[in-house]
Amino acid sequence: MVFSSPVFLFLFLPLTLLLVWLAGSRSAQNTVLLFASLVFYAWGRLAMSS
Helix, strand or coil: CCCCCHHHHHHHHHHHHHHHHCCCHHHHHHHHHHHHHHEEEEEEEHHHCC
């Protein structure tokens, strides 16, 4: 997944921003961003391996 892909722009980014907004506390927001970054990098790694 790259930053200019439709999947990132219209699915991953809005969903991540919504989850960060709903998380509330700063530590919960950081946890959401940590898992979102892991998903992002794993998705990119899967795309490179296939």
